[in-house]
Amino acid sequence: MKLQGEIMSGNKEENQRLPRKASDFAIRSNRLPEFAIDRDYEKCIKCEVCIRQCAFGVHYRDVEDDLIRHRAEDCVGCQRCVVLCPTKALTVRVNPAQYRAHGSWSSEHVKDINRQAETGGVLLTGSGNDKQAPVYWDKMLINASQVTNPSIDPLREPMELRTFIGSRPESIKVEDGALATKLPPQVSVETPILFSAISYGAISYNTQKALAEAAVELGTLFNTGEGGLHPDFYRYKNNAIVQVASGRFGVHPEYLNSARMVEIKIGQGAKPGIGGHLVGEKVSEDVSITRMIPVGTDAISPAPQHDIYSIEDLRMLIFAIKETTNYRVPVSVKIAAVHNAPAIASGIVRAGADVVVIDGFRGGTGAAPKVIRDSVGLPIELALAAVDERLRKEGIRNRVTVIAGGGIRSSSDVVKAIALGADAVYIGTAALIACGCTLCQKCYTGKCNWGIATQDPYLAKRVNPDIARRRLVNLVNGWSHEIKEMLGGMGINSIESLRGNRSQLRGMDLTSDELAVLGIKPAGG
Amino acid sequence: MTLDRVEIDASGIYYSDLNQRVREAVERGARKIVLKNVFGQRYIGTNLYGALDSDGLVGVEIEVHGTPGNDLGAFLDGPAITVYGSVMDGTGNTMNRGRIAINGRAGDITGFSARGGEIFVRDSAGYRVAIHMKEYGDKRPVIVIGGTTQDFLGEYMAGGVVIVLGLNLSGEEPHYCSHVGTGMHGGAIFIRGRIMPHQIGSGVGESEITAADESLLEHYLSEYGRIFGINIPDITPDSFIKLTPISKRPYKQLYAY
Numbered sequence: 001m002k003l004q005g006e007i008m009s010g011n012k013e014e015n016q017r018l019p020r021k022a023s024d025f026a027i028r029s030n031r032l033p034e035f036a037i038d039r040d041y042e043k044c045i046k047c048e049v050c051i052r053q054c055a056f057g058v059h060y061r062d063v064e065d066d067l068i069r070h071r072a073e074d075c076v077g078c079q080r081c082v083v084l085c086p087t088k089a090l091t092v093r094v095n096p097a098q099y100r101a102h103g104s105w106s107s108e109h110v111k112d113i114n115r116q117a118e119t120g121g122v123l124l125t126g127s128g129n130d131k132q133a134p135v136y137w138d139k140m141l142i143n144a145s146q147v148t149n150p151s152i153d154p155l156r157e158p159m160e161l162r163t164f165i166g167s168r169p170e171s172i173k174v175e176d177g178a179l180a181t182k183l184p185p186q187v188s189v190e191t192p193i194l195f196s197a198i199s200y201g202a203i204s205y206n207t208q209k210a211l212a213e214a215a216v217e218l219g220t221l222f223n224t225g226e227g228g229l230h231p232d233f234y235r236y237k238n239n240a241i242v243q244v245a246s247g248r249f250g251v252h253p254e255y256l257n258s259a260r261m262v263e264i265k266i267g268q269g270a271k272p273g274i275g276g277h278l279v280g281e282k283v284s285e286d287v288s289i290t291r292m293i294p295v296g297t298d299a300i301s302p303a304p305q306h307d308i309y310s311i312e313d314l315r316m317l318i319f320a321i322k323e324t325t326n327y328r329v330p331v332s333v334k335i336a337a338v339h340n341a342p343a344i345a346s347g348i349v350r351a352g353a354d355v356v357v358i359d360g361f362r363g364g365t366g367a368a369p370k371v372i373r374d375s376v377g378l379p380i381e382l383a384l385a386a387v388d389e390r391l392r393k394e395g396i397r398n399r400v401t402v403i404a405g406g407g408i409r410s411s412s413d414v415v416k417a418i419a420l421g422a423d424a425v426y427i428g429t430a431a432l433i434a435c436g437c438t439l440c441q442k443c444y445t446g447k448c449n450w451g452i453a454t455q456d457p458y459l460a461k462r463v464n465p466d467i468a469r470r471r472l473v474n475l476v477n478g479w480s481h482e483i484k485e486m487l488g489g490m491g492i493n494s495i496e497s498l499r500g501n502r503s504q505l506r507g508m509d510l511t512s513d514e515l516a517v518l519g520i521k522p523a524g525g
Numbered sequence: 526m527t528l529d530r531v532e533i534d535a536s537g538i539y540y541s542d543l544n545q546r547v548r549e550a551v552e553r554g555a556r557k558i559v560l561k562n563v564f565g566q567r568y569i570g571t572n573l574y575g576a577l578d579s580d581g582l583v584g585v586e587i588e589v590h591g592t593p594g595n596d597l598g599a600f601l602d603g604p605a606i607t608v609y610g611s612v613m614d615g616t617g618n619t620m621n622r623g624r625i626a627i628n629g630r631a632g633d634i635t636g637f638s639a640r641g642g643e644i645f646v647r648d649s650a651g652y653r654v655a656i657h658m659k660e661y662g663d664k665r666p667v668i669v670i671g672g673t674t675q676d677f678l679g680e681y682m683a684g685g686v687v688i689v690l691g692l693n694l695s696g697e698e699p700h701y702c703s704h705v706g707t708g709m710h711g712g713a714i715f716i717r718g719r720i721m722p723h724q725i726g727s728g729v730g731e732s733e734i735t736a737a738d739e740s741l742l743e744h745y746l747s748e749y750g751r752i753f754g755i756n757i758p759d760i761t762p763d764s765f766i767k768l769t770p771i772s773k774r775p776y777k778q779l780y781a782y
Contacts (some may be wrong), residue, residue, distance in 0.1 A: 121781030248638040252621040253574035253602045292661040306656045320599045323568040
């Protein structure tokens with residue numbers, strides 16, 4: 001590690017030359033450490049677990065004093081060392097030392113400016129938007145039956161969560177008691193909760209394996225993201241959604257034919273309008289096989305798909321995929337929630353997509369420019385309500401499945417999303433938290449101490465795919481049960497009856513404009 | 526032999542029906558499909574995955590007479606397509622394996638994101654040719670353009686080879702393309718004929734033509750001549766310039782960690 005003020009040049013003789021020029025010195029960091037570490041030396045047994053667990057090199061043994069010490073300035077607050085310390089000698093907390101309080105210039109602003117003054121780079125971050133933007137889920141209340149339309153107990157009565165993903169025909173014909181209309185391809189899932197796109201490359205092999213196996217066990221789908229499908233994971237094809245994004249990594253006919261659904265990724269809630277960039281350091285041997293690019297090269301996903309500059313071009317790709325898969329699987333189109341999402345969604349439906357995915361601005365990412373993650377896009381609640389409304393007004397909502405993602409944190413968020421008009425939801429961040437993620441937001445460094453967002457074999461083996469699968473299955477089963485309880489409370493016994501049923505929602509602490517966009521009445525009204 | 530050959534009159538047939546007929550013919554054992562009166566039908570050759578095992582598709586030939594629509598041979602994985610006429614946009618989009626030869630000119634995004642196979646265009650091609658083309662293992666796509674191309678040739682190119690012969694340029698007329706190789710981080714573009722420094726994207730540099738390049742160029746020049754039945758003038762490898770990316774990691778310094 002380079003010490004502050006150390007001379008940049010590696011040439012010893014040059015270093016000894018005096019006087020030194022200002023340009024010889026590295027730029028010193030003026031940043032306050034983000035976290036403070038307290039080590040209880042009475043409890044510390046110097047076992048070095050903390051040293052081994054931290055990929056950021058925070059803890060070290062001071063040989064002279066025979067003590068374990070730390071460099072708090074390198075700590076990312078992931079809490080791995082705290083959890084694994086056998087004697088619970090460590091506490092990591094937000095550094096109480098802050099710059100002088102200022103109503104306009106928060107400590108975060110000051111730190112960010114310093115970081116850019118030191119590097120001149122684009123500030124990167126991981127996970128979803130962490131700002132205090134209004135979370136409309138928290139301002140919507142769910143209804144329940146009292147006396148009339150009695151509530152239903154899901155423990156004694158059947159409760160239907162099965163959801164069909166795909167497009168619907170305008171009408172159906174029944175002849176001699178049998179369906180005479182050829183239905184477009186549908187995927188049946190046992191719960192309206194799907195795992196959203198997280199590529200192998202962004203996350204470790206074991207984490208994607210756990211997601212795939214959990215999807216198999218739950219009867220739902222996982223999504224490869226745009227990084228291709230590892231050869232070992234073709235066996236999960238009956239529960240896979242494969243993505244086609246601007247980088248077209250690992251996209252070939254066999255890949256497209258090894259999935260229940262193909263998703264065209266136009267945008268992502270965490271970084272609408274920009275592309276992706278998997279740094280060469282993360283393109284390991286296995287990632288290279290999956291993405292089909294050489295080891296160590298940058299995997300650049302351009303901002304647009306260069307064959308899609310219009311809705312007509314989008315139609316061209318949708319049908320290219322349908323031709324390649326012989327019209328056997330639904331094709332979905334995923335966009336980030338942006339201001340004109342309703343008009344775009346209308347175009348997507350008219351372009352022939354079977355599924356429209358809207359990803360809100362609290363959606364996660366392995367790497368995004370911080371300024372874009374925090375300032376571009378819309379909360380999913382508003383975008384979803386606006387898209388559903390627009391498609392209904394145009395009389396085309398019935399044609400497609402709508403999936404909402406980006407900031408779904410609990411089963412009640414799922415219920416509210418479906419009542420606002422979604423058929424199903426995508427969960428990404430919640431799934432990774434189930435696997436051990438603590439939202440330290442350093443995914444882009446590739447040094448995830450929890451073994452999730454890393455390709456370093458030493459770190460990646462920390463996710464036991466078997467245990468992670470069980471945790472994911474537990475989470476989705478728990479949520480599904482809670483959804484049944486809430487449905488029963490509303491006197492509804494099928495998730496289909498909740499879809500777009502906004503009368504089951506009321507808004508609290510919302511302006512009349514917000515209520516109008518959400519299409520719900522105020523609480524008490 | 527005649528059983529192997531199936532001729533389909535494409536006039537008035539909707540593209541998905543036409544492509545389905547091609548697929549059925551291949552499944553029934555046809556190895557050469559001749560499509561007559563093609564007029565704008567898209568995705569020819571795209572739906573053949575699984576019609577035979579994928580190595581079996583390598584021997585399948587599709588002959589197209591007329592003007593096929595967009596995305597000719599998109600996701601192509603094995604067959605050879607020869608077009609007697611010009612083609613529209615997206616030819617060989619994300620193709621994996623096979624060969625496409627165009628006896629005419631090609632539209633925009635020819636060879637977009639291709640990972641393997643060969644595309645020969647007798648005349649010129651449109652915008653964004655070979656954009657984000659890549660290579661992997663033994664897969665190394667090659668695009669040969671007889672004439673010139675429009676802007677953004679080889680943008681974001683991550684692998685593969687583009688050869689632009691400039692045969693239709695007269696005298697000192699420079700190539701039409703600007704922003705050549707912008708964001709390029711792999712592969713090589715060989716251009717014959719006049720190209721001005723301002724036409725070449727930043728991050729791209731001229732590099733030396735090696736002995737391996739020479740044999741590659743000789744091979745593809747003779748292939749071009751053979752496929753299109755053209756006696757090409759005596760072109761030597763030293764009449765090309767070779768453009769390669771300066772860095773495999775063009776955006777390495779972009780971020781603050």
